[in-house]
Amino acid sequence: MFQAMFHVPRPRHPLARLLLGLLGVAAMIAVAIFSLMLLVALATVGAAWLLIARLRMAWGKPATHAARPPPGGIIEGEYRVVRDPADPR
Secondary structure (H helix, E strand, O other), X not given: OHHHHOOOOOOXXXXXXXXXXXXXXXXXXXXXXXXXXXXXXXXXXXXXXHHHHHXXXXXXXXXXXXXXXXXXXXXXXXXXXXXXXXXXX
């Protein structure tokens, strides 16, 4: 029933069939061109993003502000042990 709802009968006239076929091919070509343009746009944005990130790193401005550990691998700090009163240890 679902297929019958969207069934469009093919035209009987050969010229109408040809024009409908050409219209379908033109629609597929338009969708392919649109997707290629979208792909090029995304690739351009990605390349620009990477270029800006590398330029920031080259200029000495890191893209992220990650904390660097001190030399020697020693981290100084204070801590306090907090025990759970329900824990029987």
